[in-house]
Amino acid sequence: xxxLLKLSxxxxxxxxxAKEISATEVAKEALSACxxxxxxxxxxxxxxxxxxxxxxxxxxEKLAKGEGSLIEGAPIAIKDLFAVEGVSTTASxxxxxxxxxxxxxxxxxxxxxxxxxxxxxxxxxxxxxxSSNETAFTGxxxxxxxxxxxxxxxxxxxxxxxxxxxxADLCYGATGTDTGGSIRQPAAFTGTVGxxxxxxxxxxxxxxxxxxxxxxxGPFAKTVKDSAILLQAMSGHDPKDSTSLPQDVPDFVAAVGxxxxxxxxxxxxxxxxxxxxxxxxxxxxxxxxxxxxxGCEIVDxxxxxxxxxxxxxxxxxxxxASSNLARYDGMRYGLREDGEDLxxxxxxxxAAGFGHEVQRxxxxxxxxxxxxxxxxxxxxxxxxxxxxLQDFDQAFEKVDAILTPSAPSAAFxxxxxxxxxxxxxxxxxxxxxxxxxxxPAMSVPAGLDKDGLPLGLQIITRALDEETMFKVGAAVExxxxxxxxxxxxx
Amino acid sequence: xxxxxxxxxxxARLARIxxxxxxxxxxxxxxxxxxxxxxxxxxxxxEGVEAMTTPVKFPLPQRVDEVTDxxxxxxxxxxxxxxxxxxxxxxxxxx
Numbered sequence: 001x002x003x004l005l006k007l008s009x010x011x012x013x014x015x016x017x018a019k020e021i022s023a024t025e026v027a028k029e030a031l032s033a034c035x036x037x038x039x040x041x042x043x044x045x046x047x048x049x050x051x052x053x054x055x056x057x058x059x060x061e062k063l064a065k066g067e068g069s070l071i072e073g074a075p076i077a078i079k080d081l082f083a084v085e086g087v088s089t090t091a092s093x094x095x096x097x098x099x100x101x102x103x104x105x106x107x108x109x110x111x112x113x114x115x116x117x118x119x120x121x122x123x124x125x126x127x128x129x130x131s132s133n134e135t136a137f138t139g140x141x142x143x144x145x146x147x148x149x150x151x152x153x154x155x156x157x158x159x160x161x162x163x164x165x166x167x168a169d170l171c172y173g174a175t176g177t178d179t180g181g182s183i184r185q186p187a188a189f190t191g192t193v194g195x196x197x198x199x200x201x202x203x204x205x206x207x208x209x210x211x212x213x214x215x216x217x218g219p220f221a222k223t224v225k226d227s228a229i230l231l232q233a234m235s236g237h238d239p240k241d242s243t244s245l246p247q248d249v250p251d252f253v254a255a256v257g258x259x260x261x262x263x264x265x266x267x268x269x270x271x272x273x274x275x276x277x278x279x280x281x282x283x284x285x286x287x288x289x290x291x292x293x294x295g296c297e298i299v300d301x302x303x304x305x306x307x308x309x310x311x312x313x314x315x316x317x318x319x320x321a322s323s324n325l326a327r328y329d330g331m332r333y334g335l336r337e338d339g340e341d342l343x344x345x346x347x348x349x350x351a352a353g354f355g356h357e358v359q360r361x362x363x364x365x366x367x368x369x370x371x372x373x374x375x376x377x378x379x380x381x382x383x384x385x386x387x388x389l390q391d392f393d394q395a396f397e398k399v400d401a402i403l404t405p406s407a408p409s410a411a412f413x414x415x416x417x418x419x420x421x422x423x424x425x426x427x428x429x430x431x432x433x434x435x436x437x438x439x440p441a442m443s444v445p446a447g448l449d450k451d452g453l454p455l456g457l458q459i460i461t462r463a464l465d466e467e468t469m470f471k472v473g474a475a476v477e478x479x480x481x482x483x484x485x486x487x488x489x490x
Numbered sequence: 491x492x493x494x495x496x497x498x499x500x501x502a503r504l505a506r507i508x509x510x511x512x513x514x515x516x517x518x519x520x521x522x523x524x525x526x527x528x529x530x531x532x533x534x535x536x537e538g539v540e541a542m543t544t545p546v547k548f549p550l551p552q553r554v555d556e557v558t559d560x561x562x563x564x565x566x567x568x569x570x571x572x573x574x575x576x577x578x579x580x581x582x583x584x585x
Contacts, residue, residue, distance in 0.1 A: 102565035199545040246551050311528045333569035342583040347508035366505040382541035384534050438545020
């Protein structure tokens with residue numbers, strides 16, 4: 001790996017604009033680094049070299065004329081949930097084998113409009129259902145960070161491939177989607193920055209749906225500033241998504257580096273959960289101290305319904321998923337398995353095409369929506385969701401931002417939780433509340449644990465106030481001075 | 491509330507997933523584990539609370555009712571497992 005790929009997005013775009021290097025050179029470098037790492041990390045699901053090089057050449061033309069856009073010429077990795085025209089898009093599921101969209105997702109289209117160069121598709125938990133990338137049809141992704149005894153660890157999930165690619169310096173940024181923590185938890189596990197904006201800030205059009213009222217596309221980046229640049233490049237109203245917010249996009253990048261003096265930072269007592277490693281608690285305390293030193297006022301707050309967020313999520317998300325995934329019937333795209341009649345074709349296709357976790361969630365969703373159970377489960381969960389939103393509304397009357405750990409542990413060994421669905425679900429205990437409420441949240445690397453593994457801190461702010469989130473995120477980043485990188489073994 | 495293997499067979503049928511008989515017991519156990527855990531929600535006072543269907547707090551714009559897309563039959567068919575003469579070919583469903 002050359003030093004070129006170690007640069008941040010901000011640094012490489014500066015070099016490209018100064019014509020110190022060409023987009024084609026950068027693209028070739030990134031392609032060969034990704035391909036060389038694939039057998040070790042298993043982070044990628046598709047490449048299209050011709051497309052990458054054609055887009056890089058187009059960027060070079062623009063750069064030569066001094067017309068480069070925000071991220072002109074920077075290779076970006078795309079989670080396999082986003083439709084990229086003409087490139088295999090499978091949500092890491094067998095049921096979408098061979099699917100090549102004839103259209104482009106709005107988020108990736110915006111990235112390309114802003115000069116981004118398509119680099120590759122990244123692996124993920126099947127249909128974004130998982131917290132370890134182990135449910136991908138193409139097998140788990142290996143975290144570039146190894147355990148203390150050299151064991152393979154999960155990069156987190158569901159956006160594990162994107163997190164691994166950014167952590168291993170194989171690209172300058174990547175897209176992810178966050179339905180219950182699928183950007184922030186892998187970001188914490190890989191020492192990268194991961195952002196989920198306000199619900200509706202980034203369009204869901206052309207992103208394969210999991211749970212529509214909870215799905216948030218967003219970026220993975222090496223630095224807070226890079227994450228602001230990428231979010232800037234992918235945000236904005238999209239008439240094709242009826243839930244896309246008709247709001248102007250603020251200057252996120254300008255917020256990075258602004259003073260946090262006088263900001264009130266909430267510390268919710270409910271986020272001190274049983275069995276949380278002391279090191280997470282310590283990292284959190286350090287974060288509190290850093291922000292205090294930067295002039296913030298620390299306020300103890302309560303989010304009393306926090307412990308009900310995950311069970312509510314595991315009704316709402318599977319219910320929406322069972323409806324969204326009804327479209328995979330083997331008729332119009334993807335896998336089709338034979339059967340003696342039409343129903344048997346549906347049933348055999350879906351049995352062969354979906355993995356166990358996806359089947360489990362479709363079944364839970366089907367059950368909670370079925371006659372006689374709707375009120376007891378689905379309706380109640382939606383009311384609990386309102387309670388969680390009210391918790392945040394009340395907290396944000398007193399504070400400007402909330403600081404919590406991003407995940408209840410550091411990256412864990414592959415296979416260590418795959419037999420226990422609920423143990424796996426508990427990974428999202430700190431992140432899922434922001435999805436239910438639709439408020440912006442990000443994970444910033446805060447330090448290393450005793451095994452040398454990264455830990456992340458989460459910053460949550462009011463709806464539409466990503467600017468405060470970026471301010472506080474940058475202050476944490478600054479104070480943490482996190483420069484650790486996994487030792488290259490791939 | 492808990493489910494039986496019969497319930498799971500019925501749910502699988504509703505979801506159009508062919509679950510082999512030998513997986514029903516495992517699935518029943520897994521689903522009951524999740525449903526037991528979810529029971530916790532009964533502790534929450536939701537009296538008079540409105541159900542939340544979306545985090546969007548703004549009135550969403552309606553677009554003009556006009557055709558903005560279409561005339562792309564070949565693109566629509568491009569990923570079909572089976573197509574012929576501009577149509578999807580599906581298993582016989584009407585006798």
